[in-house]
Amino acid sequence: MTVTPPPEILRAPLVVEFPFTRSLGPVQSAFLTGLRERVVLGVRTESGKVLVPPVEYDPETAAELRELVEVAATGTVTTWAWNPAPRPGQPLATPFAWVLVRLDGAGTALLHALDAPGPESVRTGMRVRIRWAAERSGAITDIACFEPYEDDAPGPSTGTGEGRPAAHDGEFADPVTGITTPARLDYTYSPGRAQTRYLYGLAERRTVGERCPSCAKVYVPPRGACPTCGVATTDRVEVGPRGTVTTYCVVNIKAKNLDIDVPYVYAHIALDGAGLALHGRIGGIPYDQVRMGLRVEPVWTEGARYPDHYRPTGEPDADYDTYKELL
Amino acid sequence: MSAPLRDVAIVAFAQSDHRRRTDDLSEVEMVMPVLHEVLRRTGCETSDIGFTCSGSSDYLAGRAFSFTMALDGVGAWPPISESHVEADGAWALYEAWVKLLTGEADTALVYAYGKSSPGSVRDVLTRQLDPYYLAPLWPDSVALAALQAQALVDAGHTDEAALASIAARRRADASANPHAQLTGARPQGDHVVAPLRTGDCPPIGDGAAAVILAAGDRARELCERPAWIRGMDHRIEAHSLGVRDLTDSPSTRLAAERAGAFARPVDTAELHAPFTSQEVVLTRALGLGDEVRVNPSGGALAANPVMAAGLIRLGEAAAAVHRGDSDRALAHATSGPCLQQNLVAVLEGDPR
Ligand SMILES: [Zn+2]
Numbered sequence: 001m002t003v004t005p006p007p008e009i010l011r012a013p014l015v016v017e018f019p020f021t022r023s024l025g026p027v028q029s030a031f032l033t034g035l036r037e038r039v040v041l042g043v044r045t046e047s048g049k050v051l052v053p054p055v056e057y058d059p060e061t062a063a064e065l066r067e068l069v070e071v072a073a074t075g076t077v078t079t080w081a082w083n084p085a086p087r088p089g090q091p092l093a094t095p096f097a098w099v100l101v102r103l104d105g106a107g108t109a110l111l112h113a114l115d116a117p118g119p120e121s122v123r124t125g126m127r128v129r130i131r132w133a134a135e136r137s138g139a140i141t142d143i144a145c146f147e148p149y150e151d152d153a154p155g156p157s158t159g160t161g162e163g164r165p166a167a168h169d170g171e172f173a174d175p176v177t178g179i180t181t182p183a184r185l186d187y188t189y190s191p192g193r194a195q196t197r198y199l200y201g202l203a204e205r206r207t208v209g210e211r212c213p214s215c216a217k218v219y220v221p222p223r224g225a226c227p228t229c230g231v232a233t234t235d236r237v238e239v240g241p242r243g244t245v246t247t248y249c250v251v252n253i254k255a256k257n258l259d260i261d262v263p264y265v266y267a268h269i270a271l272d273g274a275g276l277a278l279h280g281r282i283g284g285i286p287y288d289q290v291r292m293g294l295r296v297e298p299v300w301t302e303g304a305r306y307p308d309h310y311r312p313t314g315e316p317d318a319d320y321d322t323y324k325e326l327l
Numbered sequence: 328m329s330a331p332l333r334d335v336a337i338v339a340f341a342q343s344d345h346r347r348r349t350d351d352l353s354e355v356e357m358v359m360p361v362l363h364e365v366l367r368r369t370g371c372e373t374s375d376i377g378f379t380c381s382g383s384s385d386y387l388a389g390r391a392f393s394f395t396m397a398l399d400g401v402g403a404w405p406p407i408s409e410s411h412v413e414a415d416g417a418w419a420l421y422e423a424w425v426k427l428l429t430g431e432a433d434t435a436l437v438y439a440y441g442k443s444s445p446g447s448v449r450d451v452l453t454r455q456l457d458p459y460y461l462a463p464l465w466p467d468s469v470a471l472a473a474l475q476a477q478a479l480v481d482a483g484h485t486d487e488a489a490l491a492s493i494a495a496r497r498r499a500d501a502s503a504n505p506h507a508q509l510t511g512a513r514p515q516g517d518h519v520v521a522p523l524r525t526g527d528c529p530p531i532g533d534g535a536a537a538v539i540l541a542a543g544d545r546a547r548e549l550c551e552r553p554a555w556i557r558g559m560d561h562r563i564e565a566h567s568l569g570v571r572d573l574t575d576s577p578s579t580r581l582a583a584e585r586a587g588a589f590a591r592p593v594d595t596a597e598l599h600a601p602f603t604s605q606e607v608v609l610t611r612a613l614g615l616g617d618e619v620r621v622n623p624s625g626g627a628l629a630a631n632p633v634m635a636a637g638l639i640r641l642g643e644a645a646a647a648v649h650r651g652d653s654d655r656a657l658a659h660a661t662s663g664p665c666l667q668q669n670l671v672a673v674l675e676g677d678p679r
Contacts, residue, residue, distance in 0.1 A: 009350045014445070016389045020458060028459055051570065053460045059565035079481065079573065081473030082521035087450060089465035098470045098520070100569050109569030111461060111474075119521055124481045140460050181463055183454060187389035187445040192353025223399055224356045230373050230402025232359060 014189040030170030035142035052106035071105035082119035105165035138176030194224035217275035240271035284311030293317035336553030340642035341365035345534035345630035359400035377432025382416030382439040416638030417660030439635040440535035473520040476604035494526040501625025534632030554645035558586035561670035576612035595656040597640035
């Protein structure tokens, strides 16, 4: 077994960004459109409870809910939590309280932020009102936050009996029918033991796989384990640089941000000594002359961390029997 | 609740040392030693396992399809009978248990792992929330737990001093747990999101765990004192936080009832309470008295590899039965914000 000291751990920033586009049901559409118009709607359940924020189905009975009512923009804090260090994306950039607020007329509470000078000014039961965002699009963020509000408190509302909120038809001009929620998560990627060694090899323009100590198969690139034996791959084995095209496809659609003319060939290439094929682009030969068994070698460009593409070596084609197990 | 169709037991449990970072290891490299360890404990090889089920979430480390890579560590080729849940491994164990109850397999390997260190787990977990009303506000996991904690304080069920004493007890208990990440006395620290302080929150870290299940005589062959699963059930709260009574956990109570937990007292309970305040909710919901040993492992306050911490509760409870430290144990796992979804299992050892 080749024993070498573990190389320095590699790290790279990794950003996962995705805008989720979601359609809305009739109740959610009315609620979010209402926020845009500075109107807060709830939905009444069969038992008479008013849910704010409203949902399409009764959480207790699963019955379809459609009876919209308008509730107030003022309410009472039912619980809170002081956030001394706001995080990216949260409603306020300065310290604030997370609050669950039961709006007057509602029987349930809505989560949002409360803009308050400090934790000593927040308590359960305090009265608050909505601060509307200046620009509203039909989203929960149309509520910028809550703010403290001094009034003659109407007392905790149950949303069932007196002060019964007025019915609302949920009709607005130009209703919102969907939302797009952008999300971004930042990571620091570390590839782990096997792939770190592989990447260090590539930096020296060497392709180094790892052999399974049990079945002797050489994995390139190595992933750290042999999926047949379920054991760690250990022995490092340099493979290639030459290899054989085991199969390929012709790409006819230009990929975004990729400066390669179509059509081109993308192939599975079994490097000499490797137990499975890796994939790469084939260049230096017309696309319609690429064939199974074609012998190829990597082409490196200045400063690159991996081969730009593979080109024919000029050797005779490999015999099918030499690579049929690697298809 | 009717008796299970077949006797199924947890016959082995293994876990990694839980660490703040594992930059030197990929996920499969982290998981594999745990898989080998749990197999070694039973003398089984991969080929002896009838069904494999895992729990994990690609969002934690931001690696798409990492669970398929982790399968390499099982020896999944040629294809084995296998499944995955994008949830805590406790739910993978549930699936495996059902599989064994049907008689389609006699043994199962269940594993789970979480690598939280590459990302910011507080923010990552916001992506599991309601996408219309919650996710756009990015309410992080500590913030939501803190809202629940304040509700408990308001209701008079706890206070900051009581929470601090839970934190201290769990980390003291964890001193006897060689795999724990956070052990011994440590300061409660500042408010992360008040009323929760650093000490009330779980450590962030990476880790993995695995158990082996076996049915009937096979369980007796593989383990001297199998931890028989007498019942298991999982239930969920209403979706919206504002609809729930955050001071209670009716779903835990219902799952426990359906699992048969209240038929006779348990001597040990492993509760998946990442926050001190959630232990208050759970002990109240389950009616656990002082005579019950709660989280002798230190629980999630000592090591909280997300997606594995629930499975570890089942594993720790089973290991207590294997060792003879427990005759009847309750294990609980949770998922989602403020104890959204809860699983309860009852484990028993044969009479001694
Ligand atoms: Zn192998």
